[in-house]
Amino acid sequence: MATPLSGFHAVVPAGGAGTRLWPLSRAGHPKFLLDLTGSGRTLLQATVDRLAPLTGEDGVVVVTGVRHADEVARQVPGLTTGPGGRLLVEPSPRDSMAAIGLAAAVLLERHGPDVVIGSFAADHVIGDTDEFHAAVREAVEAARAGYVVTIGIRATGPSTAFGYVQAGESAGVAGAPGARRASGFTEKPDEQTARAYLATGEYRWNAGMFVVLARVLLDHLDAQLPALAGGLRTIAAVWDTPERDDVLSGVWPGLTKIAIDHAIAEPVAAAGGVAMVPGEFSWDDVGDFASLAGLVPGGTLGDASAVLRVDAPDAFVVTGGDRTVSVVGLPDAVVVDTPGALLVTTRAHAQQVKAAVDAWRAQDRDDLL
Amino acid sequence: MATPLSGFHAVVPAGGAGTRLWPLSRAGHPKFLLDLTGSGRTLLQATVDRLAPLTGEDGVVVVTGVRHADEVARQVPGLTTGPGGRLLVEPSPRDSMAAIGLAAAVLLERHGPDVVIGSFAADHVIGDTDEFHAAVREAVEAARAGYVVTIGIRATGPSTAFGYVQAGESAGVAGAPGARRASGFTEKPDEQTARAYLATGEYRWNAGMFVVLARVLLDHLDAQLPALAGGLRTIAAVWDTPERDDVLSGVWPGLTKIAIDHAIAEPVAAAGGVAMVPGEFSWDDVGDFASLAGLVPGGTLGDASAVLRVDAPDAFVVTGGDRTVSVVGLPDAVVVDTPGALLVTTRAHAQQVKAAVDAWRAQDRDDLL
Structure with missing residues (x-):
């Protein structure tokens, strides 16, 4: 069993319909609520199982929508929605930046400026937990040095189904020798481009895993999307109080809908603020049946x-x-x-x-x- | 409506599992009991509908197995199994020669030496009833002249799923100008052979439709397979009497299992006794899902x-x-x-x-x- 990392909290955005896995995945029971691999655990449960050794038992926060909150709570014992609870329920979907930003802001309120968060999708499959833990540990070190850290997955082939992250020079973090500056992200390329990427040795798959000090994330958001940042801070300030619902209903619907990749990862990488830590574990986003079949x-x-x-x-x-x-x-x-x-x-x-x-x-x- | 042909009786062997249409066709409800084309009539019902105008209302005899007798009687009103009834129930399957030969022998007993029978499978699909009737009328004329008559279907392509019949010189029957001597039958050929057949202009598909005087059929059977012929005559002699079941249980299990093609059509064709009448209707034996899909x-x-x-x-x-x-x-x-x-x-x-x-x-x- 891994030793929990002090001050580290995992954020698991549990959303998305998994349309390409229809009719297995449906609006009422999306893929993160399903045991898609026959392991006996749903993808959400497997994600929490994988993270708990790093965060300790009470260190995983799940952000989900109203429709799935009850089933998420049923699948992950210990998740509650009241003050201090680790199940954050969004009134409506506002994309990944709002979901992860809300969790970051709430955790910053609760635990103070040293809290490091790592966001991990609820519906991905990861093969080697030890390697995953090792990568997250290194990412947390790099995050403590001020970076937004992404975990770059060793590509097993020129996939056109995933985005890529390009790594540059060393990030210069003593506790994270493998961390390198991320020079940029690219979305799903065509196969020829993907082959060219891999030939350089500089590219890895971008699994959308981000590890960062909560305050650093919100500082970047203040700079990039100040209205969104302000809204999230306003909500977080009252989250564990009786005012939560009132503030949420007033502020949440106006939050900018944007993915964290576009809101933070891409612009901050361009400014040199993103580090990539290599992940040597197998990973799949189970994006379609070809992926699931494997x-x-x-x-x-x-x-x-x-x-x-x-x-x-x-x-x-x-x-x-x-x-x-x-x-x-x-x-x-x-x-x-x-x-x-x-x-x-x-x-x-x-x-x-x-x-x-x-x-x-x-x-x-x-x-x- | 066509005028019924005097002395003509249709024999419909209703058997066969239709294995290649599984799981639509199953042992408990084989393809002839199903409405496979969405017409509202099962293949058996459509077969009887098509024949009744030629035979008159009481001129269609169905031969089937114990397992399906009740459902056949339900689908075709008027079929009964008692003395004089037109539903002949086989105690066990003994292939098509025993089924058709039994009906021929029973009809010969009932109606005398001028009775002409035509055998038509219960599970084929035919497109143009008028052309079908015209072909059967001509076949009955050729049968009255002493021939075993087969209807040769105009091939729409070099099918490898059907057998072929080769036509020679005119059969010389005044009432059947299209009838020609059949020089031989071949089973499912490969595609190259099928193409070569069609190029000659002499070959047509063998749909397994045989029209013949009942006494001529049994005479041929006496010559080719005397034990089988004797058994069928013995059973037929008591069919409409209280002795039926006793004789049937003693004789039926020992009858030679053979298809009518091998028992009669092939050897008699070799001896010049088979005529082919052309059929210009569309025809399909619905042998598999590729066929059904069409x-x-x-x-x-x-x-x-x-x-x-x-x-x-x-x-x-x-x-x-x-x-x-x-x-x-x-x-x-x-x-x-x-x-x-x-x-x-x-x-x-x-x-x-x-x-x-x-x-x-x-x-x-x-x-x-």
């Missing part, structure tokens, strides 16, 4: 005895519980059987699943979404 | 509003009634959703569906078959 041992999520493959050894199947699934001659197949909705596609078309969701929505079939 | 308007069997196709305009879908089906990026897909069993394959792999049935059987999952 994470599920044996290729069946559900009841493997209900699945038959003929000339389709690698077909990926999610069973629905009430019928067998036979796949004949489609090695690339993805078959997802759920109550009310069956999806049949291929790994190669995994990104197009979103189009099916859009088409059902256009038919007013929100009951399926 | 017969179902719009590509959905079931509830079209429950099916969504994204980059898969020609995907063939059978809905199961309790869930939507979304197919993304698989234009060749075949998705068959039924209670307890879902099949996902492609038209190109349609013939391999049998392997799925075999594999489930090997797992002792007869509940699915």
